[in-house]
Amino acid sequence: MLQATKGGGGNNKAKKELAEKMFVEDGLNAKEIASLVGISEQTLSKWRKGDGTGKTWDDKRNEYLAAPHKIKEVLMKELNNIASGSGATIDADALAKVSKVIETLSNRTSVQVIFSVFKEFDNWMADQEPQMAIAFLEWHKRFIQYRINQED
Structure with missing residues (x-):
């Protein structure tokens, strides 16, 4: 188990990353992490909740466990x-x-990924065989519409 050096402020970014790994992947509780990393439980609680723009550490832990x-x-x-x-x-x-x-x-590919791959393929095909690219474009549009309808 890694242990951060206690005291002296230190590198908060490194401490935060270590604490997150300990919480998400190692399953340690707040008290254990605070002690090992050398931070207060209140600081850990703030980090755990995140800034509201991304996933919380609890969300990440649940995904990791699943x-x-x-x-x-x-x-x-x-x-x-x-x-x-x-x-x-x-x-x-x-x-x-x-x-x-x-x-x-x-294993199911999202429509966004399919669209992105088709777009790249169509651009490449336009340089290789422009007429064939036009034919593929119509089939790609149909397939994307089919997948959209499947997801509804």
Whole structure:
């Protein structure tokens, strides 16, 4: 575990980044982080809430915990528990189902990304084969409209 040097002001940006990592990824509580980083719990609370323009540290922690690699980690720990003779501690079947839904949603390409890729492709194709680019352009418009209708 990393520990910041206590006292003497220090580099607040570095302390804030370290504290955020400890909170989001390591799951430490405010008291532990404040002690390790050498800041007050009040400062940590302000940092944790953010400035209102982005995600809070709690939002980031929830996303981190729901990430597929973290779900896999939880399932592997559960597998080790069961293999060592301990009983199940979580509903692994439900967790696996939720993970599958997240994976399915993550694999879906947004209309904005499709539009961006088509635009780049159309510009490239216009330099290669202008007539073919015109034909592709019409199909790209149709596909984008189809995807927009699917999302509604």
